[in-house]
Every structure is written in C-alpha cells, then in structure tokens.
Amino acid sequence: MTVVELARRLRGGAVSARELAQQALDAARRRADLNAFIALDAERAEAAASAADAARAQGRDTPLLGIPFAHKDIFCTRGLRTTCASRMLADFVPPYDAHVTERLDVAGAVLVGKTNMDEFAMGSSNENSAFGAVANPWDGTRVPGGSSGGSAAAVAAGIVPFATGTDTGGSIRQPAAFCGITGLKPTYGRVSRYGMIAYASSLDCGGVLARTAEDCAHVLAALAGHDPRDATSAQRPVDDYVAALDQPWAGLRIGVAREYFGAGVDHGVAAAVHAALRALEQQGARLVDVSLRNAHHAIAAYYVIAPAEASSNLSRYDGVRYGHRCANPTSLEDLYTRSRAEGFGAEVQRRILTGTYVLSAGYYDAYYLRAQRVRRRIADDFAAAFAEVDLIAGPTTPTPAFRLGEKSGDPLALYAADVNTVAVNLAGLPAISLPAGFVDGLPVGLQLIGPAFAEARLLAAAHRLQQVTDWHTRTPGARP
Amino acid sequence: MSLDTDRLRHLARLARLALPEPQLAPLQHDLARIVTLVDALQAVDVEGVPPLAHPLALGLPLRDDRVTDADRHADLAALAPAEAGGYYLVPKVLE
Numbered sequence: 269m270t271v272v273e274l275a276r277r278l279r280g281g282a283v284s285a286r287e288l289a290q291q292a293l294d295a296a297r298r299r300a301d302l303n304a305f306i307a308l309d310a311e312r313a314e315a316a317a318s319a320a321d322a323a324r325a326q327g328r329d330t331p332l333l334g335i336p337f338a339h340k341d342i343f344c345t346r347g348l349r350t351t352c353a354s355r356m357l358a359d360f361v362p363p364y365d366a367h368v369t370e371r372l373d374v375a376g377a378v379l380v381g382k383t384n385m386d387e388f389a390m391g392s393s394n395e396n397s398a399f400g401a402v403a404n405p406w407d408g409t410r411v412p413g414g415s416s417g418g419s420a421a422a423v424a425a426g427i428v429p430f431a432t433g434t435d436t437g438g439s440i441r442q443p444a445a446f447c448g449i450t451g452l453k454p455t456y457g458r459v460s461r462y463g464m465i466a467y468a469s470s471l472d473c474g475g476v477l478a479r480t481a482e483d484c485a486h487v488l489a490a491l492a493g494h495d496p497r498d499a500t501s502a503q504r505p506v507d508d509y510v511a512a513l514d515q516p517w518a519g520l521r522i523g524v525a526r527e528y529f530g531a532g533v534d535h536g537v538a539a540a541v542h543a544a545l546r547a548l549e550q551q552g553a554r555l556v557d558v559s560l561r562n563a564h565h566a567i568a569a570y571y572v573i574a575p576a577e578a579s580s581n582l583s584r585y586d587g588v589r590y591g592h593r594c595a596n597p598t599s600l601e602d603l604y605t606r607s608r609a610e611g612f613g614a615e616v617q618r619r620i621l622t623g624t625y626v627l628s629a630g631y632y633d634a635y636y637l638r639a640q641r642v643r644r645r646i647a648d649d650f651a652a653a654f655a656e657v658d659l660i661a662g663p664t665t666p667t668p669a670f671r672l673g674e675k676s677g678d679p680l681a682l683y684a685a686d687v688n689t690v691a692v693n694l695a696g697l698p699a700i701s702l703p704a705g706f707v708d709g710l711p712v713g714l715q716l717i718g719p720a721f722a723e724a725r726l727l728a729a730a731h732r733l734q735q736v737t738d739w740h741t742r743t744p745g746a747r748p
Numbered sequence: 749m750s751l752d753t754d755r756l757r758h759l760a761r762l763a764r765l766a767l768p769e770p771q772l773a774p775l776q777h778d779l780a781r782i783v784t785l786v787d788a789l790q791a792v793d794v795e796g797v798p799p800l801a802h803p804l805a806l807g808l809p810l811r812d813d814r815v816t817d818a819d820r821h822a823d824l825a826a827l828a829p830a831e832a833g834g835y836y837l838v839p840k841v842l843e
Binding site: 363455470587597598606640694720 | 751756759760762763764765766767768775778779781782783785786787788789790792794797798799800801802803804808809811820823824826827828829830836838839841
C-alpha cells in the first residue's frame, strides 16, 4: 500500500501505527531472503509508533504520522548502528542524527530499520556491500540496482511504503527503475547532507524511494528545506509539492533526449519509454526532440570527479578517531594503512586509488581540472535544452536489471549502467524515475529531468502519468 | 600514461592503503582500464571553458562567530578504538 492509502487507514482508525510497524517488521523478517536490511530496530519502531498513535489520539494528523519506513544505512541515526555497508563502520553508532533523520522523526514517521547498500554508496548493483548482495524482488537471481538497492527492494517487496536513499550518480533512480518503483533525486542542496555519510560532496543528494510520485511529494515535503549545518544547503523557499500535483499543466513541453536512446539501449526498454511518453502526450504534453551533445562524456567526467572527491572524503577513516582499527599496529603508518586496507572493500579501494591518481602531481590538470571543464559543458547542455522545454525524458537505465554476478568482475561494465543518470548529478538537477512497463517481466524506468528546483513540476508530470497508467501498481507478487 | 606497479605502489602510499602483493596485478589491470575510460576526456574541446567545481552558484555562507555546538567530547571520545583520559591513543611516534 502507498503512504497516502496507509495514512487514510490510520486516520479512519482502521489500523494503528503500532500495527503497521509490526507488519513492516514481520514482512522484513519474512523476506530475509532479499537481504534488504542491515538492521531492524523493533524497540525503536515500537516506541515511535506508540508516540504516533498517542499524537493522533490528541488530534494531530500529518501526512507521515505513523507511517513505517526505512533509512538507507548512510543516514546517521543516533544510538543505532550506521555502517554505510562497510566493514570500516561495522560498529559505528553515531552520537547524532542526520538532518534527514531528524526531519522524518519530526514528521512522525516510524523508522523500522536500516537498508543495505553498496559500500559508501559506490556501486550500481548493491553487490559491493560488506553485508552481502541484495536480491531483486522481481527476480531473485537479479540485482536490485544500487547503491540504494536495499531501500528499493524493501519498497518493491511491500515491506515499507517508502525508504530514504542517496543519489550521487544514479543511486536512487537506477534501483527504482530496476525494482519497478518511483525514485526522486531532488536538486543538489534541496535536502541537507548533514549526517549523510559523504561519498562525493559536490554530487551527493538525499532523496526518496516510494511507490508513487504522490508519496514522493509527501516525503520530499518533510525532507526539503534549509539547514545551516550544511554549507551547500539551498536558502530558498520550499514549494508546496503536494498542492502542485493537481495543477493544470496543458502544453508542458517534454524534451526527448536522443542521446538517451543511443547504442546499448535495449529495444524493449526504448519501446516502453516511448509508450509512456505517448501516454503523457495524450494528456496534453508536447514532445520535443532535444540534444545533449556532451552526454556521452558524462561517465568519464563522473569517474574522475566522484573518485577525486571520494579519495579526499574517505581520508577521514584513519583507525584513530572512529571506525575499524587493525590489530597490533607497529607504527602510526602501519595503523593507517592496514586499518584502511582491512576496512574498505575492493570497489572503495579502486575509487580511492583512482581519485588519488587524478589528483596527484602532474595529473591534476589533465584529469581533474579537465573533467570539471567537461562538467560545465554538460551543465550548459541542460541549460540550453531547458530554454526550449520544461522537462527532459529518456530511459533511466539502458537495460532492465542484470543478473547477480553478471558484471561484478568488471568495474567498467558496471560504470556503464549509469550512462543515463550521472550527467544529472554533474549538473545538480532534480530527476525522477518512474515505472514505465516491463521487458520479459522485469520493470523499466522512465526518467524525467527538470531544471534546478523544479521538483514540483517533475512530481506533477509523474503523478499525471501515474493517474492514467498502472505500471506503478504492479507488484512482484502479481506479475504482468 | 602507463600505470605500472611502481606507480600503483606510490598511489597506495599516498592513499594510505596497505596493498598485499597478490592484489597488485589485478588492481593494476582494473585501474589501467579506468584510466583508459577517463582518458576519453582528452579528446573533448574545452578550450576557454571555465571549470565547474560545484553544480550551483552558491556563495560562501557566513554565520556569527559563536560556539553553536554543545561539548560532545565524551560522546566523540567513546567512538575511538583506543582512548585514555580524553586523548586518542596511537602507536608511539617518537622513541
């Protein structure tokens, strides 16, 4: 069920928040095969649900009050282990809450657990987790996508109606596409990064995975807003995302980016996305051909910039102040180097080394600085396109979910899975992935991209599509 | 640029990662492929294009020079793998 449906049942007294929390915990345990959760916290859920029921009895009625949910295990939760799916933080219990954690607490949502992910959010398959891979609820032999794979699987399997995620190069949108749900990556700076464990700070963005755009609107309303503890948090008023869902939108111009339908895009995926776009056209949208000339440089620019920022961010894990420490260090150098080698998994080490390389003496200009110039070109392409259209559309991913193990030995094949998502992060734009049909029983995602801070427009378009299609209502239990 | 084993050892030293010998060859292979991937950037015409370090044109926000955080010394020290009397313990640096 959706957030909106559950809220209606809570309001009508048909169910209590305590019952919903218990159902979510039971479902999570029943679906332990998915490995979607790193931790469940029944005690905390029970306390939060009781508080929500008490508040409702006092007359409080807010959209997320008493709704169970899960946090990606990258958001700090005071007193509850936060691992980032890394051996490095396997025993890390944060002494403070992330901004996102605080916001959902204040909204009265009930945290039931922390979801599995690619270690430090580095990955596109959720296979890079120190706590094991996650299975796709549509086909247990396939990946759920990543890095927010546990969150996507938990929502798709009906364990929780929504979960938080983060998106640095596609980590909300790609798993949402692979799991047949709706995933919203807001504009960079719209949601505070305070207490969200850093990967690449100029790209990292907190957001939400849910069944519908309407639910995403309710959750974003709770998350968005200025936070002085994050220097990049946007100081600008938050739109009324829920009210905007039903605003008239005749004449909305949707740019169809031809580069997003290029070589490597599965024919079935392209056909499904075109069909979804025709459905939007029938609702009054106008489809316009647009070109993003530098789109094919996005992967290369991303895999310079993100590792560069990661190598700097992850230098904080030194085995001294918190996190994993090796046994019997013989010197300070030995303490640093062995703690880090033992604490970080293979992909994290690859990205740290790549980042170290592109920032090292003699290579900075050729790689890092050049990637930043290409980044400007990519952002300029979007700006030029948005002078002509209101939104840009394409497939979220070139293919449906691939098999577990299919690409895990080949980092480059995995990087290519992000081909249609990374440019959005480089430009800092908001984007949403929503279900747009199936190929061989596997979900396909439609990506809509908006100009900065156009979340209301994005959500309204997605909501309109979901009112005239039913792909988002399909669940793995009831295959097409 | 070739990414040979010596270069990889140097990068590992800069990144403070202890890499066991058997890992060097596969890592070298992967990193060389990643470098080839990002080398595609060399072909892009970026003449006169200013670098973009950050997606949004944000000014540097300033705040009053006041202490706003509580004293969390004990909370933070409790996270340390080895700590005594409010100090982090590490292997001896000076003999």
